[in-house]
Amino acid sequence: MSCKKNDVATLIKQNDRSITIQKPKKTSKSSPVWKQFSIVFVNSVQQELVICDNCRYLLVYRQRDGTTCMMKHLRSCQGSTTSSNSCSSQQAKVTEYYSSTSTLNIPKRIKEKVKAACTEFTALDCRAFELVRGEGFLKLAQSVFDAGRPVSHLSSVNIKGLIPxxxxxxxxxxxxxxxxxxxxxxxxxxxxSYSVVCDFWTERFTGLSYCGLALSHVTEDYQLQNFVLDCVLYDAELPSANNIRTFVDSRLLSYGLILNDSIFVVTDNEKKMRSAFKEKCTRIGCSIHFVNKQLEHSFTSTELDKKPVDCKNAQNLFRYVRTIATYVRRSYRQIKLKRKLQLYSDTRFNGVFYMLEVFLDVYDELPGVVNNDLIDYLTAIDKDLLEELCDFLKLFDQAIDELSDEEKPTIYKVIPIRQLLLNHCEIKCDDSDGLKELKFFLGKSTLRLTLRFTSSWATLT
Incomplete structure (x- = not known):
């Protein structure tokens, strides 16, 4: 039985028990507008009427006519301002297209949050403090803030007043x-239980020394955690072993850490470091540092432990490449090359390989870049030897990467990788003289001498 709209409205006002209101069954084709309307039943008989959940207004609804009448009602319904935001029928407001002339007075609480976010941004991304004043950064921040205004309907905010x-x-x-x-x-x-990684270095141009401390810890659920404790200026007048140990102990103590015989300390293999950590801890030499040092000596040293380093061919090629790369970088002619030449750095693991590898890639482009003074250096470079050295050093680079994993311990890989490098250094009949010299130095004179120390090698991660 179908009832008239006015009769049903009267029954609703009287809270008559014959009136029941139900939500329609939701399907994939249901209109979002049904979130704001319900179907009216009289004595359990469905009527061709729907009621607005916000203002309780009755509308005539026939399935064949669709939900147009309900959409029109929502636009004028005083109670649907908030709940109809998610409805697709909501009309755009003029404030979404034009900036408001009024400026919002930003609360101090919000400013504090933005200040903290900017501080963490400069710290985590290693950015300059002045970056937040840059025009590009302000435009980016303003655009991000404006993008949220259609949702929040706030007054216009001047981003310069928000950024500290x-x-x-x-x-x-x-x-x-x-x-x-x-x-x-x-x-x-x-x-x-934990292990400490300690490293000291001196900045070449300023002459200032720094100390870096990191901590590795395995949790109860066997997860490896790595933390950087310090990277601070080392201002001791004399960098002796005693001063180094005293300085490190004081920095660790600020975190409540004290070294003892059960704590492992990973350092490089320099004499001062070995002496500084010979007591009240268990020092482990860094395998990556050791391998990198031998590569460095093979290309840059003429004598090691009072014995000559006979790698003349490789060292001459290295010197020519380094001279050309330095000139091209300083003369800004690298813009003509498809890749930027890399300068050698003794603080970068396998720095020789990265310099030679890029140089080989742009070798054919260099005649049009170098000047007449350096053309003799370029012609003196044996390209075949350059290719051999790059192929040979690639395995060392892979070994260093394998031992540098920060997600899991790698000490168990040291001995197998060491043996792999020893096998890689075996001299072959078709090797050039320059490669034979390099293999002999690394394989016979250096790596094999460390056989008795391999059980104490570790990685610097």
Whole structure:
């Protein structure tokens, strides 16, 4: 039995028990507008009426006519402002296309959050504090903020008033550092076993020395965790073994860590480091550092442990390549090359390979780049030897990468990889004289002498 609209409206006002309201069954083809409407039943008989959930207004609804009447009602319904935002029938407002002339007074709480985010941004991405004042950064931030305005319907916000100044960020860095350090110190207090990685180096141009400390820890569920504890200026007047050990102990103590015989310390194999950590800890030499040092000596040293380094062909080629690469980089002529030449760095693992590998790739383009003074250096380079050296050094680069895994321990790989490199250094009949010299130095004179030390090799990760 179908009832008239006015009669049903009267029954609803009287809260008559014969009236029941139900949501329609939801299907994949259901219109979103049904979220705001329900079907009316009188004595369990469905009527051709629907009721608005917000204002309780009755509408005549026939399935053949569709939901047009309900969509029109939503636009004028006073109670549907919030809930109809998700409906596809919502009309766009003029504020979505034009900026408001009023400026919102940004709350201090929001400014503090933005300041903290900017501070972490400069710290985590190693960016300059002045970056937040850059025109490009401000445009990016303003665009991101404006993109959210159609959703939030806030007043116009001047992003310059929201982004903190570089000075504010630089001051907030100390707060962030102390906060993270305290969190790490609390974590270290619960560690019963761990290993420490220690490294010292000197910046070539300033002459300043630095100390880097990292910590490795395996959790109860066998997950490897790596933390950088410090990268600080080492300002001791005399870099002796005692001063190095005292400095490291003081830095570790700030995290509540104390070395003892059960704690492993991974360092390079220099004499000062071996002496500094010979007591109250178990020192392990870094295998990657050792391999890299031998590669460095083979190309740059004429004598090692009072014995000559007989790798003249490889060293001459290295010197020619290094001279040309330095000139091209400094003269800004590398823009004419398909790849940027790499300069040799003794602080970069396998730095020789990276320089030679790029040089070989652009070798045919170099005659049009170098000047007449360096053309003799270029012609003196044996391209066949250059290709041989690149192929030979590639395995060393792969070995270093394999031992540098930061996700899991790699000490068990040291001896197999060492043997792989020894096999790789075996001299073959068709090797050139330059490659034979290099293989002899690395295989016979250096790597085999470390046989008794392989059980104590470790990785610097």
């Amino acid at each position: 100044s570089p000075i504010t960020i630089s001051r907030d860095i100390d707060r962030l550092y102390e906060e993270k350090k305290l969190q790490l110190a609390n974590l270290c207090m619960n560690m019963s």
